[in-house]
Amino acid sequence: MTMPGSAAWEPTAAQAIIDQLKSKPGALLPILHAIQDRFSYIPEEAVALIASALKLTRAEVHGVISFYHHFRTHQPGRHVVEICRAEACQAQGARALEAHAKAALGVDYHQTTADRTVTLEPVYCLGNCACGPSVRVGDDIHARVDAQAFDELVESLKTERVEVR
C-alpha cells in the first residue's frame, strides 16, 4: 500500500486540491486537511496558494494552522506515532509508556528519529479508553500497549518495506 501523505511537493496537484474545495463554505480546514493528507505536512508554498485562493493573508492562514495541533508545517518521519496522554490511558500506565517511548526512540514529542522512521506526537484520547494505553499509527489504533508491545510496533515500522516512488 502506498503510504498516504508521502507525496513530494507538486504545485499543480496542490492547486487542483485547492480549486476543488475552495468554494465550499468554510473551506480552509478541508483544504488544509487535504493538503496535509497528500503531502504529509503543509509546505510554505501551499500556504501562499491557499491564501491567494481564499483571499486571505498568509498570516491569517498561518494563524489557523498554528491553532490546531493536527496540522504541521514540517515534513514528519515516515510514520507518525501518536501516544495517548489522556486520563483514562494514564490510569492504565500511559505515563510509563510515554517515558519508555521517548527513551527508546531517543526523541521527545514533536521530534523525529535520526533515521526518519518515526515522528512522536502526543494525542489526547483516541476513544479507545477501556483498553489503553492507546497508540495510533496512521489509521490504526493499538490497544493495551506496554513497553514491549511498543518496541515490537516500532520494529515493524522500521522493517516495513519502503515505498520507492
Add this chain to the structure above:
Amino acid sequence: MTYRIHVPSDTTAKSLGADRIARTVEQLAKEQGVDLEIRRNGTRALYWLEPLIEVDTAEGRYGFGPVKESDLDSLFAAEFWKGAVEHPLALGLVEEIPYLKRQERLTFARAGVTDPLSLEDYKAHDGYKGLENALALSPQVIVDMVKESGLRGRGGAAFPTGIKWQTVLNAPADQKYIVCNADEGDSGTFADRLVMECDPFMLIEGMTIAGLAVGATQGYIYLRSEYPLAQKNLNAAIETAYANNLLGENIQGSGRHFDLEVRLGAGAYICGEETSLLESLEGKRGLVRAKPPLPAIVGLFGKPTVVNNVLSLAAVPFILDQGAKAYADCGMGRSRGTLPFQLAGNVKQGGLVELAFGPSLRELMFEFGGGTRNGRALRAVQVGGPLGAYLPESQWDTPLDYEEFAKVGAVLGHGGVVMFDDTVDMGEQARFSMEFCVAESCGKCTPCRIGSTRGVEVIDRIRAGENVEANLELLSDLCETMVDGSLCAMGGMTPFPVQSAMKHFGEDFVKNASNAPALAEEV
C-alpha cells in the same frame, strides 16, 4: 448448510485484533470446508470480551470471547459455528450476559447487532420509522415531542434539547443549520464514536428529523480527526442515504430537503465548545465567542443553528418512533431517559453501559465494571471528562443524575467514568488538569490562558515541598479566579478536578513537604 457468524469491526475491537481474527477465520473455514458467512457487526462494547465472535442460531446469538488468533484452532475443533458448544471461551447467549441484559439499550439497541453500513439491517431493526412519522408531522409537533421526552443535551451542559430547537424554529431566517458536535474530546468517552461507527444511520436520521423540526436544510457533522473509522463509516452511510432518497431533495417524496456533510476537526479540544466549533467550521481559529447571542439565533455563518451532541441527536429517532413518553418513562427527577455511561481507565469490565438515570456510581463501577483491571483498590474516579471532578469513595453512592452530581460539586458530563487505583498520585493528576488547559485553552481570556500556566508552576512548587501552605492557598485563589473570570467552561471548570483533588486527596500534594529544606537549598 451456511452458518452465519459476526466479527466486530469498531475501533476498539480492531485495536484488539478483530480484523486479523476475521481473516484467519475465513481462511480456516475455507481450508476445512466449513460454509461460514462472516458478517462484520459493530460491537456490543463489552470490551473485556473483545474480539467477541457471535454465532447466529435459532435460539439467538451465542458468543465466544475474548478470542485470540491462537484460540481459533480449538474453536474450529469445537465447531463453534453451531453455537451451544463447549469451549473455554463460550459465553452462552450474548443477550443473557448480565452486563448487557441489565442495561436499557434504547440508543444502543442496534450496536453490535447489525452491520453498521447496511441500510436493510437498519430498517429491519426499526430504523427510519422515526423519520417516517416525522415527515407526517408539523415542525411544532416534532419539537413538542422532543420537549415532552425530557431529553437534555448529552454533550455536557444538559440543556433541554426541545427548548433549543424551539428557539431555532422561532427564529426567522432564509437559511438554518443543524450542527452535530462529534468532537468527543473527553478522555474516557467513546459513546459518540460507537454511534458513528456502529449505527451511523441513526445519527443521520436524527439530524434529518432535527432539520424538519426547525426548518434547516443543511447539516454538518463536526468530527474529531482522531476518529478515522467513524469518518469512513459516516461517509459511506451518508452516500447510501443519498442513494436511497433519505437525504437530499424531496426526501421520500415529501417535498422536504436536507443535505449532510462531515467536516473534520484538527486536534483542538476547545473546538468541542459549541461556539469555538462554529468558528472552526467557518474555517477560522477556534476562538470561543461571547454569548449572547446564542448559536440558536446567531450561529453558523451568522444563521440560526442547532448545535447538538451526537447522543442527543441519536436519541431522536427513538422518540419519534416510540413516542416521547416511552423515553421519558425512564430515569429519575429531571434526568429523563437513558445515559450511555462509558467505563474506562483501570476497570476490569470496561465498555458501554446504557442505563436509565438513577443507579449509584458504585453500582456502575463494581456491578458492571467489576472493580479495577489489575485488582488493586480503587481510589479515585473522574467522571465527566478532563473538566470533571475526581470523586473519592465517600461520594461513590451518589445516584447517577445531573442534579445529584451537582450537589457534590461533580458533573456527569458526557458520561465518561475513569477509574484509578491506589497507585495514583493525585498531585500529578491535578497538575495534568492545569497542563491540559495550557495546551488546549483558546487563549481568549487571561484567567484561563495565564491562570493555567501559573497553576502548573504552583503545583510543581507544592509537590516539590516549597512553601507548601502558602502555595496551596495561592492555588485555591487561582482556582477561584479561573472559575469566576473565564469566558467558557474550559477555564471555568479546569479547577474542578484540581479542587476536588486538593479537597479529597490533599495528602498527595504534601508528600514531599518534609523534603522542602533540602530542595530549597538546591535552588
